[in-house]
Amino acid sequence: MKNRLSHRSQNISYSQTIEMAAKSRHLKNKGYDVINLSIGEPDFSPPKFILNAAKKAIDENMFHHYTPVSGYMDLKEAICKKFYRDNKIEYKPSQIVVSTGAKQSIINVLLSLLNKNDDVIIPSPYWVSYLQMVKLCESNPVIISTKIDNNFKIDPKQLEKSITSKTRLIIFNNPCNPTGSVYNYQELSTLVNVLKKYPKVMILSDEIYEYISYSINSVTSIASFSDVYDQVITLNGLSKSFAMTGWRIGYIGAPEWVAKSCDKIQGQMTSCTNSIAQRAAIAALESSPDRIKYMINSFRKRRDLVLNMMNEINGFQFNIPDGAFYIFPKISSFFGKNLHGKVIKNSDQLSELILDNTYISTVSGSAFGNDEYLRISYASSESKIIEAFTRLKHFLN
Numbered sequence: 001m002k003n004r005l006s007h008r009s010q011n012i013s014y015s016q017t018i019e020m021a022a023k024s025r026h027l028k029n030k031g032y033d034v035i036n037l038s039i040g041e042p043d044f045s046p047p048k049f050i051l052n053a054a055k056k057a058i059d060e061n062m063f064h065h066y067t068p069v070s071g072y073m074d075l076k077e078a079i080c081k082k083f084y085r086d087n088k089i090e091y092k093p094s095q096i097v098v099s100t101g102a103k104q105s106i107i108n109v110l111l112s113l114l115n116k117n118d119d120v121i122i123p124s125p126y127w128v129s130y131l132q133m134v135k136l137c138e139s140n141p142v143i144i145s146t147k148i149d150n151n152f153k154i155d156p157k158q159l160e161k162s163i164t165s166k167t168r169l170i171i172f173n174n175p176c177n178p179t180g181s182v183y184n185y186q187e188l189s190t191l192v193n194v195l196k197k198y199p200k201v202m203i204l205s206d207e208i209y210e211y212i213s214y215s216i217n218s219v220t221s222i223a224s225f226s227d228v229y230d231q232v233i234t235l236n237g238l239s240k241s242f243a244m245t246g247w248r249i250g251y252i253g254a255p256e257w258v259a260k261s262c263d264k265i266q267g268q269m270t271s272c273t274n275s276i277a278q279r280a281a282i283a284a285l286e287s288s289p290d291r292i293k294y295m296i297n298s299f300r301k302r303r304d305l306v307l308n309m310m311n312e313i314n315g316f317q318f319n320i321p322d323g324a325f326y327i328f329p330k331i332s333s334f335f336g337k338n339l340h341g342k343v344i345k346n347s348d349q350l351s352e353l354i355l356d357n358t359y360i361s362t363v364s365g366s367a368f369g370n371d372e373y374l375r376i377s378y379a380s381s382e383s384k385i386i387e388a389f390t391r392l393k394h395f396l397n
Helices: 018-031 048-060 073-085 101-115 128-136 155-160 187-196 226-231 256-269 273-286 287-308 347-358 382-396
Strands: 097-100 120-126 140-146 169-175 202-206 234-237 250-253 372-378
Touching: 018 250, 018 347, 073 120, 073 234, 073 250, 073 273, 097 120, 097 256, 101 169, 101 234, 101 250, 101 256, 120 128, 128 169, 128 287, 140 155, 140 187, 155 187, 187 226, 226 234, 234 347, 250 256, 256 347, 287 382, 347 372
Parallel strands: 120 140, 120 169, 169 202, 202 234
Antiparallel strands: 097 250, 234 250
16 A cells, blocks of 8 residues: 555656656557657667677676676776766776666765755756655755756856755756756856855766767866866766667766765665676777767767757747757647647646657656656657657647
C-alpha cells in the first residue's frame, strides 16, 4: 500500500522523459509508426575502436572481476589526462570517481554534500532528475528562472540574489539539457566573480554534452577558473558524445574530500562500474575528440534541418541551440485554443495530444521547470526528423 512507502519515496515523481519513452514503446509494440523525439539518446553505435577495446578486454580474460570502487587506476589516469587536455583542469587520480553512469555520479555528490533543508540552486529549465534528486535528499530546490530572450542563461544578479546562508550547492549544466544553451568564457567569468565570494557554496558542473557543441570555441569548464577550483565538482561521462548510453560510464573530478565520500557511498550502493565498459572507456578517453567529429557534424546538420522545419510551424517560438541535441520551443501560444476538439491548457496536454494524434513523442516543458515549452530531441535520423516535423506541421497548422 502507498501509505507504507517512505515519505522520501512519495516526495519524488517518475522521470517524465523515461515515461514518454515507455509510452512510445508501448504504441510501437501495438503496431503504430511512432517517432520518438523524447529521449536523449544518440542513434549511432559506439565507434568501432571502442568496440574493439571491449572485445580485446574480454579476450584477454583478465577483467571479469570486481574493480576498485572508484575505477581502474589506468582509467582514472586517462580521465585526468582528458581533463587537462580538453578542459585545462588538473586532477589527480585520487580526485576521480567512476560510476554507473552520470546519474549515479550526481546522486553520489548530492548524498555527500546535502543535509535536510539545505538549499540547492538550480537554473530553470533544468534536466528532469536534478530536482527529484535534491528532493530525495530532503533538501530545498531554489529555482532561478531564465527566458528564451536571453538564451535561457542566468545572470550574475540573479545568482547573487539566490544565495543565502542556507545555500549549499548550485547545479550547473553546460551545454544545457533541455535548451541547448552554452555559456561562453566571458559569461562564466561573470558568474565565477559571484561564486568565489561564497567559498562554502559548492558547484556541480554537469558537462555531459561537452563535445556536442556547434561553436568554434570549445566549451569552458568552471573548474578551469582557479578562483573556484576548490568549489567545483566536474561531471562528465561517455553516454552522449560516444553513443554509449547503455554502457553506463560516468565520472567526476572533485576536491579529494568529496571524491572520498562518493567512493564510500558508492561502495555501499553498487560497488564498481562494469569492468569491460571501463576498459572500453580508456580507449574512448585517450582518443582525440576528432574521432567523433562525424557524429557532432551530423547533429549540427540535424539541428539546422529542425530549425528550418520549425519555421514552417505556426505558434512555435524558438532560439538557436549551440550545443546538445535538443530544441526547446515555446508553445504557450496554443494555450486556451481548441486544437482538434481539445482546449489546450498546458504543455502536458499538448505533448499527449501530439503523441495520440501524430505518434510523435516529445516531452512537456513542465518536466524541466517551464510549462510553456516542449523539449524535442533531434538525436534521430534525418529521414525520421523530416517525417516527424511534416506530421507536426500538418497537425498543428
